[in-house]
Amino acid sequence: MTDIFFGTTTTLNRFSFLRANDDFISRTIVDPLSPTRLVFYKQDGKNGVHPYMIQRSGKYGLLNLQLNTLPSHLVQIFHDWSAKNSKKTIDLRNDVTLVFLGLDEDGLDEKYLFNENSLTSSFIYPNSYKLKDYPQFKYDKFQGTPYYAVDVTHCQQLQNYLSSFEDVDIVNSMMSILAVSKNESSLFAYSKxxxxxxxxxxxxxxxxxxxIPVDxxxxxxxxxxxxxxPVKSSAVSNVCFPRTDPVIIVGAVSSDGKKILLGNNQRHPAGPNGKRMFSCIAGFMEPGETIEESTLREIWEETGCSAREVKIVASQPWPFPANLMIGCFGVVHFDGVNELINTELDNELADCRWFDADEIKTLLNGGDLEDVSLPMEGSIAYELIKSLALGKY
Ligand SMILES: [Zn+2]
Structure with missing residues (x-):
């Protein structure tokens, strides 16, 4: 499933063991020859953090600037961050916040800069500038272009600088984010x-x-x-780690492969075209549950159908805000009872139907089917449905 967004084409090597190495981190920031690059975010009190993006001629790119091309008074802000990072004195409420994302080991080439959807390269560099002239950052036996995510919420100077560019905006729209290249979407999911x-x-x-943010x-x-x-004294760890919430998402299918079970969630009423989105069954995993158990439970609670076999097939980070979608197939053996639909157990679905695989194939090929639409391409739900319709499971 290579067409899935967010994480399938990550090309950064995270070098997670270097995050706590203050000497390494400091050099990526203060070395004037380091090609260190920055991806910018700003908080919106109600809705989380949002990226700065470039929009030009209907195309979108994740804004991605080289640290040492910023004016010197702004570069100083990052030097200050580096010093505080070493001393463990960063204040989340007042300081600019950075996260080291990793090294792009291939350096300044096509990955984030020259794909057809990315406008970043032409935005940052004048035509005469030769990217390859910029040396790689080297540390011990490692080299590459360091990447950081930056939250500018508490830094008016950086906000002013970013808003001075034409075509750059803070973007809070799923469709705009899904318009970037797959590499950029991976960088977005990780940093966001x-x-x-x-x-x-x-x-x-x-x-x-x-x-205090450390490492x-x-x-x-x-x-x-x-x-x-109790956190600091815990035997497991004396710090808090980022949270990822596992969500199972399942394409349920009859054992002969001819019927696919899809539901229309209460949260997705018909759009202006009268179509309602029918998608896979999905739900948060619970403590003490295996992926397989969670999958069978969610199918039954949402649809009333009893599945038996579960196959784990793919996963997708979903950064709204911190989910990991675990894609599965669940097989329902029709016996006059197992396949009976009942959406009234947890009332999450407004509607649920067994579709013929051929009907779904028609929809995937651009055809029409009553009031039904499918999830967007690039989502794991779309890929699961496609695999089932094509008999690939
Ligand atoms: Zn505490």
Whole structure:
């Protein structure tokens, strides 16, 4: 399933073991020859964090600037961050917040800069500028272009600078985000999930004290003295890690492959064209549950149908705000009872139907089917439905 958005084409090597290496982090920021690149976000109190994007001629790109092309007074802000990062004194409420994302080991080439949807390259560099002239950042035996996510919410100077560019805006629209290239969507999912987590977690869940981002923004440290905080004293860890919430999403199919079970969620009423989206069954996993158990439970609770076999097939990070979609197939053996639909158990679905695989194939090929529409391409739901309709499961 290579057509899935968000995470399937990540080309950054995260080098997670370097996040806590202050010398490495500091050099990626203060070395004037490092090609370090920045992806920018700003908080919106109600709706989380949103990226700065370039929009030009109907195309979108994730804004992605090289640190050392910024005016020197702005570069200084990042030097200050680096010093505070080393001393573990960053204040989530007042300081610019950074997260080290990794190294693009192939450096400044086509991945994030020259694909057809990305306008970033022409935006940053004048025509005469030769990207390949810029040296790679090297550290020990590692090299590449360092990438950071930056939250500018508490830095008016950076906000002013970013808003001075024509065609650059803070974007809060799923459709705009889905218009970027797959590489950019992976970079977006990764960076946005960290930015969102830092915005939503300012106090220790164990003792309520303020937390400090450490390891270049990838962990949160409680300042309460040891043994006085249940998080800090925990045998598992003395810090908080980012949260990822697993969600199972299942394409349910009859054992002969001829029928596919899809539901219309109460949250998705008919659009202006009268069509309602029918999609896979999905739901949050619960503590103490296997993926297989969760899948069977969700099918039954939402549709009343009893499935038996579960096959885990693919996964997709879903950064709204912190989900991991685990894509499965569930097989229902028709016996006059197992396949009976009842949506009144948890009332999540407004409608649920067994479709002929051929009907779905027609829809996928651009055909029409009554009031039915399918989830958007690039989503794991779309890919699961496509696989079932084509008999690939
Ligand atoms: Zn604490």
């Amino acid at each position: 999930m960290y930015m969102d987590w830092l915005m939503r977690n300012r106090f220790c869940p164990g003792c309520g004290q303020k937390v 270049s923004g990838t962990r949160l440290l409680c300042q309460t003295p040891k043994n006085e905080c």
